[in-house]
Amino acid sequence: MGKLVGVVGKPNSGKSTFFSAATLAHAEIAAYPFTTIKPNRGVGYVKVKCACKEFNKTCNPQNSVCENGTRLIPIEMLDVAGLVPGAHMGKGMGNQFLDDLRQADALIHIVDASGSTDSEGKQCEPGTHNPIADVKFLEEELDLWFINLLKKDWQKISKEVEQSSKNPEKVLAEKLSGLGITEKQIAKSMKESGLAVEDFARALRKNSKPIIICANKSDLKESEKFLDELKISHNAIPTSADSELALRRAAEKGLIEYVPGTNDFKIARELSDSQKKALEFIRENILKKLGNTGVQQCINKAVFKILNLIVVYPVEDENKLTDKHGNVLPHTFLVIRGTTARELAYKVHTQIGEKFIAAVDARTKKRLAADYELKDRDIIKIMISH
Ligand SMILES: Nc1nc2c(ncn2[C@@H]2O[C@H](COP(=O)(O)OP(=O)(O)OP(=O)(O)O)[C@@H](O)[C@H]2O)c(=O)[nH]1
Ligand SMILES: [Mg+2]
Known part of the structure; x- marks a missing residue:
């Protein structure tokens, strides 16, 4: 199953703007809290250097896109309602919001780094709300959500763990499957915390819903007050989601040529004065100052650093790097580091896995055993029995 990246944060921080920029899906955006109520689901892209350049080939991607050697690989994303302090007890959109997050594998926390919205997402004087407080509250809310969920059933769960002949991780994984939690994450959390319910719930939250911080609205000058601390203490990525949205929409209309994540764009068509002014403003004040809008960087970090995924290219002909129709480097798979050659075969198709x-x-022409651990950018031919 593919991974799902959730976009979270307090109301009005720019989640839907970030999500729209990432997916070009239409999500409602407005300058007041709780604009989003129902979750939006869409497809974003991670950006990597495509292997086609290395082989001097033109590729024919089937499930992704390659533009001049830059491969964009789809990843599912989810935009949810804003979260306010007390959400785990039902405040704001409360539990509804948390329920929507069950299936997320990693979270991008959109923080208003300019301090122009209070803890409940209402507009305030820019620079007056400290975004560091938001970083802490969100983590705490998610932890409390897990603690409450586990506490509710803890006696029942412990009993089942005791009475079952299966190992505890298995029983827990079955019980918690609705939260998108794997056996591995449970085992790791048990090792880190033991089975005292609160400690275990916190460890489990951290391992199953890891968070990266997006310091959004970094285009506003008030963000300067908070950016250093957000970067140093929380590894936050300075971002301007609405600049990215403007650039991607302009690129979609053919007004500019823009590769997400880069520090510049080219004007491709005659623009109106106001279009030109808006785009030049972004070039001078965001791209030149921050180096990029940060949106692509957040997605790549969530997928490659936090979810620990790598890119592999299965092919049928290891010399031509093609599938049976002659498509060059047609498929990319995002798999967890540590995935073996046989596991990849199963991901391509159950029958391919069974006949592995x-x-x-394809680079070295070396034969690889079933338990070979795939490396990032591996191009792999799978041999099957007939
Ligand atoms: N200056 C600036 N404003 C932004 C940025 N991103 C979003 N905004 C503005 O912030 C406001 C809220 O944006 P939304 O994307 O609707 O925020 P949200 O987090 O989805 O809000 P809810 O759905 O209400 O929880 C809008 O007025 C956006 O235009 C940014 O990078 N810079
Ligand atoms: Mg929204």
């Missing part, structure tokens, strides 16, 4: 004999590394 060995794999071949």
Whole structure:
């Protein structure tokens, strides 16, 4: 199953703007809290250097896009309602919001780094609300959500763990499958915390819903007051989601040529004065100052650093790097680091997995055993029995 990245944060911080920029899906955006109520689901892209350049080939992607050697690989994203302090007890959109997050594998926390919205998302004097407080409250709310969920059933769960002949991770994984939690994450959390319910719930939240911080609205000068601390203490990525949205929409209309994540764009068509002014403003004040809008950087970090995924290219012909129709480097798979050659075969197709004999590394032409751990950018031919 593919991974799902959730976009979270207090109301009015720019979640839907970030989500829209990332997916170009239409999500409602407005300058007041609780604009989003129902979650929006869409497809964003991680950006990597495509292997086609290395082989001097033109590729024919089937499930992704390649633009001049930059491969954009789809990843599912989710935009949810804003979260306010006390959400785990039902405040604001409360539990509804938390329920929507069950299936998320990693979270991008959109923080208003300019301090122009209070803890409940209402507008305030820019620079007056400290966004560091938001970083802490969100983590605490998510932890409390997990603590409450586990506490509710803890006696029942512990009893089942005791009485079952299966190992505790298995029983817990079955019980918690609705939260998108794996056995591995449970085992890791048990090791870190033991089974005292609160400690375990916190560890489990951290391992199953890891968070990265997006310091949004970094285009506003008041953000300067908070950016250093957000970057140093919380590894936050300075971002301007609404600049990214403007650039991607302009690129979609063919007004500019823009590769997400880069520090510049080219004007491709005659623009009106107001379009030109808006785009030049972004070029001078955001791209030149921050180096990029930060949106692509957040997505890549969530997928590669936090979810620990790597990119692999299964092919049928290890010399031509093609599938059976002659498409060059047609497929990309995002898999967890540590995935083996046989596991990849199963991901391609159950039957391919069942008939797996060995794999071949297309670069070295070396034969790889079933338990070979895939490396990032591996191009793999899978040999099957007939
Ligand atoms: N200056 C600036 N404003 C932004 C940025 N991103 C979003 N905004 C503005 O912030 C306001 C809220 O944006 P939304 O995307 O609707 O925020 P949200 O977090 O989805 O809000 P809810 O759905 O109400 O929880 C809008 O007025 C956006 O235009 C940014 O990077 N810079
Ligand atoms: Mg929204």
